[in-house]
Amino acid sequence: MSKQKTKLEIIAPTVEEAIARGLSQLGLPREAVDVEVLDEGSRGFLGLGSRQARVQLALKDLVVETVVNPQAEVLESQPEPGQQALPVKEAAPLSAAEEQIAETARAVVSELLDKMKVKAEVTTRFLPPVDEKDQESVVVEVQGNDLSILIGRRSETLNALQYIASLIVSKEVGRWVPLVIDVQGYRSRRERQLQVLARRMAEQAVSSGKRQTLEPMPASERRVIHLELRNHPDVETESVGDEPNRKVVIKLKKMEH
Numbered sequence: 001m002s003k004q005k006t007k008l009e010i011i012a013p014t015v016e017e018a019i020a021r022g023l024s025q026l027g028l029p030r031e032a033v034d035v036e037v038l039d040e041g042s043r044g045f046l047g048l049g050s051r052q053a054r055v056q057l058a059l060k061d062l063v064v065e066t067v068v069n070p071q072a073e074v075l076e077s078q079p080e081p082g083q084q085a086l087p088v089k090e091a092a093p094l095s096a097a098e099e100q101i102a103e104t105a106r107a108v109v110s111e112l113l114d115k116m117k118v119k120a121e122v123t124t125r126f127l128p129p130v131d132e133k134d135q136e137s138v139v140v141e142v143q144g145n146d147l148s149i150l151i152g153r154r155s156e157t158l159n160a161l162q163y164i165a166s167l168i169v170s171k172e173v174g175r176w177v178p179l180v181i182d183v184q185g186y187r188s189r190r191e192r193q194l195q196v197l198a199r200r201m202a203e204q205a206v207s208s209g210k211r212q213t214l215e216p217m218p219a220s221e222r223r224v225i226h227l228e229l230r231n232h233p234d235v236e237t238e239s240v241g242d243e244p245n246r247k248v249v250i251k252l253k254k255m256e257h
Contacts (some may be wrong), residue, residue, distance in 0.1 A: 008022050008056070008057045008058075009038070009054065009055070009056045009057075010022040010054070010055055010056075010057065011052050011053070011054050012052060012053055012055075013041070013052055013053065014041065014053050015037055015040055015041070015053045015055060017053075018053050018054065018055040019035055019055055019057070021245075022055065022057040023057070024215060024216060029156060032059065032156060032160065033057045033058060033059055034057070034058045034059075035055055035056070035057055035058075036055065036056045036058070037053070037054075037055050038054040038055060038056055039051065039052075039053060039054040040053055041053035041054070059160060059163070059164065098126065098136075100173060101138060101169070101173055101177055102124040102125075102126075102138065103124075104169050104172050104173055105124050105138045105140050105165070105169050105177070105179060106122050106123070106124050106140065108165050108168050108169050108172070109122050109140045109142070109161075109165050109181065110122045112161060112164065112165060113142070113150075116150075118144070118147065118149070118150060119144055119145075120142045120143060120144030120147060120150075121142070121143045121144060122140060122141070122142055123140075123141050123143075124138055124139065124140050124141070125138075125139050125141070126138060126139070127139055127180065127219070127220055127223070136178070137178040137179070137180050137218070137219050137220050138169075138177055138178065138179050138180070139180045139181075139182060139220075140165070140179060140180065140181045140182070141182050142181065142182065142183045142184070143184060144184075147183050147184055150183045151183060151186055155186075155190070158181060158183060158186065161181060162179060162180065162181040165179055165181060166178070166179040176243070178218060178219050178220070178243075180218065180220045187220075190221070191224050194221055194224040194225060194228070195224060195228045197214075197225075198224070198225045198228040198229050198250070199228065199229075201214065201250050202229055202232055202234070202235045202250055205234075205235050205250045205251060205252060206234050206235065206252065209252065211249055211250065211251035211252070212249070212250040212251075213240075213247060213248075213249050213250075214247050214248045214249075214250070215247060216241070216245045216246060216247045217246070217247060217248065219246075222239055222246065222247075222248050225237060225248045225250075226239075226248070229250065233253075234252060234253060235250050235251060235252055235253060236250075236251060236252075236253050237249065237250050237251075238251075
């Protein structure tokens with residue numbers, strides 16, 4: 001696995017908007033990245049010669065800090081009794097391409113954990129696509145003792161690790177691979193939060209009569225929203241946009257006359 005600096009280039013009408021979009025895609029706070037303004041953009045004269053701003057976000061070196069209450073973080077990351085983890089794809093023989101992706105993902109995450117001096121067992125499996133425009137996601141499950149340091153505050157460490165691993169795996173296999181890293185069922189907690197969000201936004205759609213557009217999410221999280229509202233009597237969902245800015249729209253069902 002080659003060592004590389006993780007960077008993301010964003011183009012938007014203003015520098016501030018470009019930075020905000022980049023942080024949203026990375027799922028990280030402003031202090032977790034270094035920002036380089038490549039082009040401040042220009043409004044032009046009378047609308048002519050306008051130019052969008054261009055910025056480059058680079059992840060700062062991944063530093064693992066001890067959380068204030070490690071025991072609390074560990075307890076939060078443990079799945080509750082009877083709690084379902086991320087949905088599992090029905091067992092089926094993997095193709096040669098899938099086996100290569102799975103092994104690459106396992107090796108990349110294992111090496112990153114080794115460099116972080118974290119001892120854990122790493123396994124992989126696949127999630128089916130949300131819709132016809134999505135790809136299969138690779139779930140990398142990390143199990144071990146006291147892995148709270150992999151989560152960090154507001155999942156910052158976990159999101160950074162997931163994004164770095166996704167970029168490296170995608171480069172190794174030659175195409176984009178949606179990657180989900182789950183530490184001792186921690187993502188299940190996020191799943192429950194998304195389910196609550198889905199119901200609340202559905203209520204807003206019904207009460208306001210207006211469609212509700214959620215923030216961009218990875219395929220695994222959009223899937224939770226779709227599944228939570230698939231049997232809702234008044235609203236329906238759809239994914240719009242292109243990766244990595246694909247998002248869920250919640251809208252009222254068309255009434256039949």
